[in-house]
Amino acid sequence: MLHLVSRSIAAKMTFAFALVFIVLSISYFVMERRLGTIENSMGSITDLSSHAIGILRINKDIVEMQRDISVFGSSGSDAVFAKIEENFQSIQRRLKFIDENNDGLSEQLYIDSMSELVVRYGNNLNVLVKRYNIKSALMSDVLPGIYLNAITDLDRLAAGTADLHSKLIILQRINTWHSLHQSAQLFLTKKDYSKRQDVMHALKQLDRFDLPTAAEQNALIDLNIQSAKTYKNTFNKSIQANRNYLSLVNVVMAGDAIEFSSLANTLREQSLQRLNEIKKYGEKTIVKTERVLQLLGIGIIFYVIILTMFFHFHIAHAIKRLTKSFQCFLNGDLSEPINDLSRQDELGVLAQAANRFRVLSKDLISSKQAAEHTSKVKSEFLANMSHEIRTPMNGILGMTRQLSNTSLTDKQLRMLEIIQSSGSGLLVIINDILDLSKIDAEKIELENKPINLNKLLDEMHHLFSEQVEEKNVKLLVSSNAGKENTVFLGDETRLKQVLMNLLGNAVKFTEKGSVILDVTVNVMEKGELKLLFNVSDTGIGIDDRHIESLFEAFSQADTSITRRFGGTGLGLAITSKLLNIMQAPLKVDSKLGKGSRFYFELATKAEVIDIETLHAVHEKKVKQALDLSHLNVLVVEDNQINQIVIEALLKEFNITTISIAINGQHAIELCEMSAFDMILMDMQMPVLDGPGATVEIRKIHSYVNTPIIALTANVLERDKQQCFDAGMNDFLGKPLDYECLKSILLKWSPMPG
Missing domain, CATH: 3.40.50.2300 (Response regulator)
Incomplete structure (x- = not known):
């Protein structure tokens, strides 16, 4: 075990962190138990708080309901009574919830007593409505009915009496009835006790009715006296009904409410006492937990300090030394010493790798210097040869042009054309080599200028029309744009170079049939265009085995093609690389003996050009x-x-x-x-x-x-x-x-x- 730990940093770290894990596990176990205790205390506190809050809310609802009952006694409003019932149901729900969630025996006694009070209170609510209805019927219906009938009888009696004295007596009795009924209503509704004497005095006056009348009017007089007696009896009943209602509200139900509040206060005090006990217990638990955590924390701190020092001096310091060595190597200083080569762990392996890296770096520097020297010699040679070849080529092609302007025989003219053709061919090879060199060095920069598609296609047709006539091959150049003037942005020189290479190959390798250049213009959104260029032929085609190497420099399908058709193998390589720079990769479909199709899709933008302006500029240049x-x-x-x-x-x-x-x-x-x-x-x-x-x-x-x-x-x-x-x-x-x-x-x- 110790041998394994000494040979591996991973084993050392695993062992160290295993100790940390064990300590943390013990800490977790202790903390879990302590936190469980605290959690239970917190749960109890929460339950008790919830019960206390519920009891306070019930007590509040009882007080509010008692106040609403007083309002109901005055108004008799259905909305007020609906609110009373809603509060009562709320009280029942809350008390039921407290009862279901209570686990204390002492509290249960109070909760049961409170439940009995709530049931009794509910029964009293039903009695309350009945007593209110009796009181209301007597005060609002019966008494006013007797009063109105008596007034009606007196009005009839006055109407049947012609004697003025009699009319005054009847009118005085009517006023007495009015005074009676008003005093009775004030006493019953407003609790104006001084009005009761007025009622009794008025009733005494109404007991007698001395009026000299005809025999037919005596019945109305007797009826009025009987109405006064009936009013008196009904008034006494109303007093009793009112007393019964107020006794229920102010004595029975108010007493229940007071008793409920007393029970609620007692229960709340017990809850607060329990809360205090739980709080003290929780505080003791927290103090013990803090002590345990402090001891564990101190132990972990000491352990981490020792572990940190171990890793710093044994691992981090060694890594720093190796990093310094690598940094010096990267900066080119390979003389920096490498430490810890004798270690058996991963750092020892890394030190040996650094030593190997130094050896390889020395070899690489030597190889790089040799490669840079070779590249420099190559570039200088390429530049020098280009200059040395182009200088005499300028003389050859220039003098042949001048010679062509003189009088020559047909044989001389034919020899002069051969010289011009050979010189132009040699110039194409020189340019291809230079282009390939520039592309490989990533020194090609594309222009972004307007290109007239129809003009470009006309130029391609003109350039190759003579060659295809000599080989008796058809050349077809077309575009779906037709005669529409399509102008787009791009590098016209490089695009021409690509098309000339593709068409040149198609014409060269086609003995019979046709060569087709077709362009499909697809108009996209926001003025963007996609141009699909297709160059197809009915030539010799390409074997599937050779398609993969087709775009490699200095490569052709096979050596027999080179002997038969000639060429350097640079054209397609340059074309493919130029199109890759244009982000329009060149693709090929070909069947041996049936022909080939080279195509690419160029993404560009349309350009609006004033044709008349172009013509004017062109005419100006011609002039x-x-x-x-x-x-x-x-x-x-x-x-x-x-x-x-x-x-x-x-x-x-x-x-x-x-x-x-x-x-x-x-x-x-x-x-x-x-x-x-x-x-x-x-x-x-x-x-x-x-x-x-x-x-x-x-x-x-x-x-x-x-x-x-x-x-x-x-x-x-x-x-x-x-x-x-x-x-x-x-x-x-x-x-x-x-x-x-x-x-x-x-x-x-x-x-x-």
Whole structure:
């Protein structure tokens, strides 16, 4: 066991944390028991608090109900009695809940007594309604009925009497009845006890009725005297009914309420006493728990301190030393010593790995230096070879162009075409190698300018129409946009390069049948377009085994194809990589002997272009192209052949005022003596190179804005950037192309005048 712990950090950590786990488990067990006790106490406190609150609410409801009963005695309102019943039901529910959740015997006695009081109170509520109805009927219905009948009889008696004295006696009796009834109502409803004497006095007056009348009116007199006696009896009954009602409310029910409140207070005091006992017990438990936790906490703190010191000195410090060694290795200092190589645990293994890493790093640095040296030599070789090849190629292609403008026999013309074709083929290979190098170095930057789809397709058809005619193959170029002017954003040069590579391969490998370029335009939301380019042919096709390696540089399907059709194997590799940069991966479907289909989908945006404006600009440029004789051009070129080629090309544009400088210093001297409209500047020259000369020329006040065009065989991206950094306006690579030179001249030549 000890041997295992000494050989593994994981075992050490497991052992240490196991001890921590054991201590924490013991702490948890102790805490669980203590917290269980506290939880039970808290539960008891909660129950008691709930009971006390419930009792207080019941007591409050009893008081409120007693107050509502007083209101009901005055108003007799059904809404008030409904509220009384609602409070009573609430009292029953709360008392039932307390009874169901009570577990104390002493409290149960009080709760039972309270339950009996609530039942009795409920029974009294039923009696209360009956007594109120009796009282209300006597006071509101019977007494007013007797009073109204007596008044009616007296009115009839007065109507039948003609004697004025008799009428006054009857009227006096009517007033007595009014006074009687008013006093009776005030006594019964308002408890105005002084009115009772008034009632009794009025009843005595009504006992006698001395009125000289005819025999037929005696019956009404007797009836009125009888009504007074009946009123007296009913008044006494009303007094008794009122007393019965008030006795029930103020004595019986109020006594029950007082008794209930007394029981509730006693029960609440017992609950508070129990709460106090539970509180004391809980406090003792908490004090004991705190002591246990303090002891455990102190023990854990000491243990953690010891554990921390162990890990710090035994593990963290060793890791820090190894980290320092690795940091030095990453910073290139491989001389830093490696500690703990003799340890048997994981840190020892890590130290041995660091030692191995140092050995491998030394080997890697040596390999990296060798690779960097190789890459530098490769880049310098590529740049030098590009310059050295392009310089004579400029002379060959330039002089063949000039030679084509002379009188030649058919045989000479045929030989001249072979020279031009061979030179152009060699130039394509050179450009492909440079493009592949730039793509691999991630130095390709795409433009985002308007492209006219119809114009692009027309150019593709024009470029390959002669080749397909020679091979008797059909070339079909189409688009679902038809004649609609579709303009989109993209890099026109690179897109043309892609389509030319695909169409060139399709034409090359198709002996019969057709080559088709089809574009499907899908208009999306917010001006977005998706263009599906399809290039299909009925050529030799590709075996499924060779499709995976089809886009590899310097690769073709097999060596027999290379011998039969030629080619470097760079075209599809460059095309695929360019389309990947455009985020439009190239895909292929092919069957051996039946043909191939290459396609890609380009996501772009539509561009709204004013066609009339484009035509106007084009016509303006054409007019400019017809007359460039006003230009005074300085050509800075050290190679005599290139001087001849450039001068001849410029003369094709009617430019006759041409000065030649053989190096950068010579160019500066000529600029100080003369004024030139445009400067064509070579890059690599003796004495002073092109960028250096440009910097000095820009210092001359009259040449701050003069167009300076780089004209060089150095066409790598870094060469272009060097020219632009020096202050040149544009860039032309050698060998010179007539159309490119024309475009540059039209772009930068000042207007005559």
